[in-house]
Amino acid sequence: MKNIVQPLLEDYQIGDLKLKNRVVMASLTRGRATNAGLVPTPLMARYYAQRASAGLILSEGTWVSAKSIGFIHVPGIYTAEQIEGWKLVTKAVHDNGGLIFSQLGHIGAASHPDFFDGELPAGPSAINPRTHSFTPQGFKETPTPRELTVAEIKQTIQDYKQAAKNAKEAGFDGVEIHAQMGMLIPQFLSLATNHRTDDYGGSIENRARIIFEILDVILEVWNSTRVAIKFTPVAYSHVGIVTPDEETIPMFQYILKKLNHYNLAYLHIVGPAEDLTGTPVEVLQDNYFSHFRHHYSGRLMANLGFTQESANAILKEGTADLVSFGTPFIANPDLVMRFKYNLPLSEINRDTLYTGDENGYTDYPEAVYNGNSSQSEEAN
Ligand SMILES: Cc1cc2nc3c(=O)[nH]c(=O)nc-3n(C[C@H](O)[C@H](O)[C@H](O)COP(=O)(O)O)c2cc1C
Structure with missing residues (x-):
């Protein structure tokens, strides 16, 4: 990669927003809203500020309502206190020259009665998604949920709208709808x-x-180029x-x-984590992102398992416009600089991924750049 022009480091325009590079920090649930109100904290503001050299930060998945919860210590964006907490985060990121979207999520059936005073979570149908919910008492199997009424679906859509409004008030630069695996939308x-x-x-x-x-109500609040x-x-x-x-296809x-x-x-679009051979989506095995590129005429962000090299390659060939990195941003707050100077990446500590304090959260050091673009020492 030495001395090679890296498309990852080029700036990129999205509507009226200028991303200073095409390295996006993907959403990472880190379980640090360790308070009863699920309010973002100054520690979280520090964590995001450390990563503000990304072209764009996507916040961790954030609850749109009290009914959308299903994972411990994940922040919300539905109370006045939560909006105030997020203001600390957006200000810290902006003060450090970054941009940040709020990721709006609802976990639907993949939750547990422990979050609802013993009441069942609700999903599209009364069918157990057979997954796990990280409750205050640890990981628990999901029960068979209640089926949402049409009135509840309409209310849920309004909850997304209110959350999108709250994100604007909190100073976010846009919103990303969390329709990733495990969430309410894919359950539908x-x-x-x-x-x-x-x-x-x-x-x-x-x-x-x-x-x-959901999109239509959010677009009453945000310009379309601020919604993803x-x-x-x-x-x-x-x-x-x-x-x-x-x-699926x-x-x-x-x-x-x-x-x-x-x-x-x-x-x-998140890529395949496994070999697709023998699955109903086998035909996507060898042309995954180009399939989506072919069917979608707008800007495409690719995710999953990208390295500096594979990300530069997919941008160069034009199959994606942006690449997001999740895991690499956990232990490398200065990921963009490491790409720029070809510095080695630090490894994550899996024990501190989802819960705890600053340990394994804000204490990952920046690399020390010694002027040689292919070598570095880790600061300790
Ligand atoms: C600790 C952790 C938490 C995550 N939390 C979220 C989340 O809140 N929302 C989301 O859309 N994806 C979440 N993801 C998935 C990442 O955003 C990303 O799609 C995934 O890690 C693949 O990218 P990577 O290979 O660069 O890590 C999470 C991943 C990890 C490792």
């Missing part, structure tokens, strides 16, 4: 977890309806029964065709 998309017979179930159009209803959406079209393993099915073709008219900030 999936044939396994959506057996509804009303306007939100059955056909591809009906199962995808909630996405566009993140999907994991091919989630496997630890995510329970929401896995690709025979309608036509479902995403339908979604992308509609999204082509939205002029969003970007479409964020």
